[in-house]
Amino acid sequence: MCDTCGCNVTPAADTHSVEVLKGLLDANDHAALHNREHFERHNVLAINLMSSPGAGKTSLLEATIEALGEKLRFAVVEGDLETENDAERIRKKGVPAIQISTGSACHLDAHMVHHALHDLELDDVDVLFIENVGNLVCPASFDLGQNANVALLSTPEGDDKPAKYPVMFRAADLVLVTKSDLLEVLGDFDPDAAEAGLRQIANPAPLYKLSARTGEGMDGWLDWIRREAGSRQ
Amino acid sequence: MHELAICQALIGQVVDVAHEQHASKVSDIFVRIGPLSGVESPLMQNAFPIAAAGTVASDASLHLESTPIVVRCAECSAESEARMNRLVCGACGDWRTTLVSGDELILQRVVVGEVHV
Ligand SMILES: Nc1nc2c(ncn2[C@@H]2O[C@H](COP(=O)(O)OP(=O)(O)OP(=O)(O)O)[C@@H](O)[C@H]2O)c(=O)[nH]1
Ligand SMILES: [Mg+2]
Ligand SMILES: [Zn+2]
Ligand SMILES: [Zn+2]
Numbered sequence: 047m048c049d050t051c052g053c054n055v056t057p058a059a060d061t062h063s064v065e066v067l068k069g070l071l072d073a074n075d076h077a078a079l080h081n082r083e084h085f086e087r088h089n090v091l092a093i094n095l096m097s098s099p100g101a102g103k104t105s106l107l108e109a110t111i112e113a114l115g116e117k118l119r120f121a122v123v124e125g126d127l128e129t130e131n132d133a134e135r136i137r138k139k140g141v142p143a144i145q146i147s148t149g150s151a152c153h154l155d156a157h158m159v160h161h162a163l164h165d166l167e168l169d170d171v172d173v174l175f176i177e178n179v180g181n182l183v184c185p186a187s188f189d190l191g192q193n194a195n196v197a198l199l200s201t202p203e204g205d206d207k208p209a210k211y212p213v214m215f216r217a218a219d220l221v222l223v224t225k226s227d228l229l230e231v232l233g234d235f236d237p238d239a240a241e242a243g244l245r246q247i248a249n250p251a252p253l254y255k256l257s258a259r260t261g262e263g264m265d266g267w268l269d270w271i272r273r274e275a276g277s278r279q
Numbered sequence: 280m281h282e283l284a285i286c287q288a289l290i291g292q293v294v295d296v297a298h299e300q301h302a303s304k305v306s307d308i309f310v311r312i313g314p315l316s317g318v319e320s321p322l323m324q325n326a327f328p329i330a331a332a333g334t335v336a337s338d339a340s341l342h343l344e345s346t347p348i349v350v351r352c353a354e355c356s357a358e359s360e361a362r363m364n365r366l367v368c369g370a371c372g373d374w375r376t377t378l379v380s381g382d383e384l385i386l387q388r389v390v391v392g393e394v395h396v
Binding site for chain 2: 063
C-alpha cells in the first residue's frame, strides 16, 4: 500500500473512485492528429523548429527561403507571441507568414496551429515551417501534428544542451548546430560532444553544423528538406 | 511554464468525469508522471490550485506518482532502468534503446463525492 497511487485512500460513504486512464494531453494530441490529416491531404511537409531564444530560427528560415524559394513553395507559422517581427522578416522574403497571437507565451499547442492553418491556402504550400516559441523546455511536450521536429542548438549555448534538455533533444528528428561561423571564436564548443550527448539520450537523429550567416554547411540541411519534401509528393 | 496549460487540461478532464458521475465534488486526483514527459511535479502542484479554482475540484488533492525510466536495448534486448540524460542500456552500454516507460502523463483515477442523482 502506498500514498501515491491512492490504494490506501478509504472512500467515505458518499464518495467513490473512478478509473480514467487518459493522457493529460489527449485533447492536444487529438488536435495534432487533425493537423496531420490536413498536412497529408494537401501533401504538405510540416516542420516544427524548436530552440532556445535567439538560436537562429528566423535567420535559418530566411536563408532557406533564399536558397530554395524558387523550387519549393514555403509558408511559415510564427510562434512569437509578443511581436510581429519574425513574421515581418519572413514576409519580406515573399513568403506567407501567419502570426499566432493567442495562447500561453512559452509554447505552441496543436489548437493554436490549427487555428493558424485556416489562414493558409495549403494547396499552395510544399513546406510549412512552424517556428515555435524560443524555449528549450515547454514546446517539447506538445505535439503540433508536424512531420518532423528540428532542434537548433547555437554554438554560444554550449555543447552540453542535449544532456541538460533531454526531453527536447530526444524529440528531435534532426539537430542543427547553428552559428558555426562562431566555432573558432568560441573555441570550446565541440560538435562531437553535442552528438555524443544526443546518442546518450538514445536519439539516432543526424546532426548538421551550419551558419545561416556565411552559408557554410547549409547544403546538408537544404538536401534534407528536399529529400523530406520529395518523399511526400 | 507549460504546467499551467497541462493542469488546465487535467481539470477539464476531471470536470468531465465529475459531470458524468453527477458528482458535485472531487476530493482526490491521481496522476502518473514520467520524468521524460517534460512536466515537473512541483510545478504541477503549484499550478494546480490556479487551474482548479472555481471548479468542482477546487478542494481536491492532487496526487502525483512518478514512474521510473526503463529502456529496452535493441542490441541485447535487456530492459534496464536509466536516467533522463543517460538512456543507454544498463546491461551492454549500447545507446540504441527504446523507452519502455518514463514519458507518461496519465490521469489515472478520480475520487468524487456528494453524488446527486
Ligand atoms: N554569427 C551568427 N549569428 C547568427 C546566425 N544566425 C543568426 N544569428 C544572429 O542571432 C540573433 C538571433 O537570430 P534569430 O534568427 O532572430 O533567432 P531566433 O531563434 O529566430 O530568435 P527568437 O525567435 O527570438 O527565439 C540575430 O542577431 C542573428 O543575426 C549565424 O549563423 N551566425
Ligand atoms: Mg525568431
Ligand atoms: Zn511553458
Ligand atoms: Zn544492451
